[in-house]
Amino acid sequence: MRTIKLVLQYDGGKYAGWQVQDNATTIQELVENALGTVLQEKIRVSAASRTDSGVHALGNVAAFKTSNPFPLHRLHRALNGILPPDIRATEIVETKEGFVPRYAKEKTYRYALAFGEFVSPFQRRYAWHVREALDFGAMQQAAEAFIGEHDFTSFTAAGGGEKTHVREVYRFEFGAGGVISACLDDKDICHFDITANGFLYKMVRNIIGTLVEVGRGKIAPAEIPKIIEAKNRALAGPTAPPHGLCLLSVKY
Amino acid sequence: MRTIKLVLQYDGGKYAGWQVQDNATTIQELVENALGTVLQEKIRVSAASRTDSGVHALGNVAAFKTSNPFPLHRLHRALNGILPPDIRATEIVETKEGFVPRYAKEKTYRYALAFGEFVSPFQRRYAWHVREALDFGAMQQAAEAFIGEHDFTSFTAAGGGEKTHVREVYRFEFGAGGVISACLDDKDICHFDITANGFLYKMVRNIIGTLVEVGRGKIAPAEIPKIIEAKNRALAGPTAPPHGLCLLSVKY
Numbered sequence: 001m002r003t004i005k006l007v008l009q010y011d012g013g014k015y016a017g018w019q020v021q022d023n024a025t026t027i028q029e030l031v032e033n034a035l036g037t038v039l040q041e042k043i044r045v046s047a048a049s050r051t052d053s054g055v056h057a058l059g060n061v062a063a064f065k066t067s068n069p070f071p072l073h074r075l076h077r078a079l080n081g082i083l084p085p086d087i088r089a090t091e092i093v094e095t096k097e098g099f100v101p102r103y104a105k106e107k108t109y110r111y112a113l114a115f116g117e118f119v120s121p122f123q124r125r126y127a128w129h130v131r132e133a134l135d136f137g138a139m140q141q142a143a144e145a146f147i148g149e150h151d152f153t154s155f156t157a158a159g160g161g162e163k164t165h166v167r168e169v170y171r172f173e174f175g176a177g178g179v180i181s182a183c184l185d186d187k188d189i190c191h192f193d194i195t196a197n198g199f200l201y202k203m204v205r206n207i208i209g210t211l212v213e214v215g216r217g218k219i220a221p222a223e224i225p226k227i228i229e230a231k232n233r234a235l236a237g238p239t240a241p242p243h244g245l246c247l248l249s250v251k252y
Numbered sequence: 253m254r255t256i257k258l259v260l261q262y263d264g265g266k267y268a269g270w271q272v273q274d275n276a277t278t279i280q281e282l283v284e285n286a287l288g289t290v291l292q293e294k295i296r297v298s299a300a301s302r303t304d305s306g307v308h309a310l311g312n313v314a315a316f317k318t319s320n321p322f323p324l325h326r327l328h329r330a331l332n333g334i335l336p337p338d339i340r341a342t343e344i345v346e347t348k349e350g351f352v353p354r355y356a357k358e359k360t361y362r363y364a365l366a367f368g369e370f371v372s373p374f375q376r377r378y379a380w381h382v383r384e385a386l387d388f389g390a391m392q393q394a395a396e397a398f399i400g401e402h403d404f405t406s407f408t409a410a411g412g413g414e415k416t417h418v419r420e421v422y423r424f425e426f427g428a429g430g431v432i433s434a435c436l437d438d439k440d441i442c443h444f445d446i447t448a449n450g451f452l453y454k455m456v457r458n459i460i461g462t463l464v465e466v467g468r469g470k471i472a473p474a475e476i477p478k479i480i481e482a483k484n485r486a487l488a489g490p491t492a493p494p495h496g497l498c499l500l501s502v503k504y
């Protein structure tokens with residue numbers, strides 16, 4: 001058996017997320033079907049991140065097993081030929097047996113925010129538009145409170161099924177520009193990049209929803225450690241919409 | 253009568269270009285209808301560039317007349333509220349009587365090319381994907397031959413209705429990145445920015461189609477002055493597709 005590793009890039013806007021489900025088109029389903037068509041066998045693909053409906057990826061990592069000796073450069077071409085153009089395999093390599101994509105050392109997500117009166121037509125699918133003026137200084141201060149090892153119960157949603165809610169956030173950085181950047185339009189867009197050893201269900205979107213409440217002056221930055229400590233979802237902010245979120249990279 | 257100047261940004265992918273036509277949705281029609289709804293009168297809008305079907309704009313300039321004293325900041329908000337999200341007015345100001353958007357001093361277009369095996373899902377709507385390896389040195393050399401005042405008959409299409417085919421190209425520059433840039437993906441995308449005192453019908457797309465033939469080795473850079481000189485459309489390359497083209501700015 002060969003173990004094949006894929007790196008996938010996708011615009012999640014049209015899809016019901018990664019994981020196969022009834023009555024909705026998912027990225028996993030399309031990738032499995034495309035590989036199945038080329039390799040002429042039933043293929044099961046697992047991913048580092050089961051991204052939610054509407055969430056994008058620049059580098060999700062997936063893997064599957066096959067005994068088919070099909071050359072990988074031909075498989076790469078055939079796979080991209082079958083997949084719709086908003087899903088691309090950017091890399092396909094053979095890897096060691098037992099490779100499990102979700103056992104990653106770290107993952108980095110980017111969340112993009114568009115602010116001001118209107119959002120650019122080129123950004124609107126990849127950034128959350130927040131009309132009000134935000135206090136970015138307070139938001140950056142709040143972001144720092146998430147760094148380190150914490151129980152993130154206050155920032156997850158039911159349905160994740162994780163054994164523990166403890167995760168370690170390594171970096172949480174603010175920057176200009178979005179997931180994509182219109183060439184003349186960077187001034188009205190910014191992003192937060194968050195790197196951790198793992199993320200709970202909806203964790204990034206709940207953290208960002210909370211940061212925006214900080215930016216609006218509704219939650220003080222000094223409250224964040226207390227909200228984390230309380231392990232109570234009701235104390236944190238709302239869930240930010242999915243289209244501003246993009247899985248940037250996964251490291252092993 | 254007031255003369256109102258608008259700056260418009262749009263993703264042209266879904267539209268049959270700027271100019272009103274039967275049986276197809278155009279940007280002019282949507283802008284005129286939205287303004288008409290707010291101002292409660294029939295509004296006629298003219299633009300600096302009647303962009304073709306599928307062509308984008310970061311800053312097309314348009315103007316209309318009205319005797320309605322409606323406050324502009326409210327008009328701006330109402331207009332963006334009515335327009336679909338892939339068309340935005342980024343600016344709206346009162347200007348001097350007799351302002352005609354198409355009497356511009358210069359216009360700048362960007363044409364984006366994606367190269368390599370596949371095009372990123374985030375770039376595919378805004379860049380022409382050319383699979384073959386291109387000789388960018390030759391393309392840049394060829395681009396220089398377009399600079400200056402020339403009769404561009406070899407690079408226009410029937411239907412423009414211009415009185416003269418003479419235009420002056422001020423700048424023609426090559427750069428990394430596209431109309432929009434995915435944050436991790438700039439290496440497989442580049443652009444040409446062309447600035448002139450005016451452009452003939454399909455001129456940029458015909459020039460880019462010709463440059464790509466140069467990049468493919470099918471036309472030598474030294475042939476470009478001869479192709480210009482010949483005033484014969486049949487000697488130039490094919491028309492590049494519209495979705496790689498974006499009107500960046502118009503100056504007066």
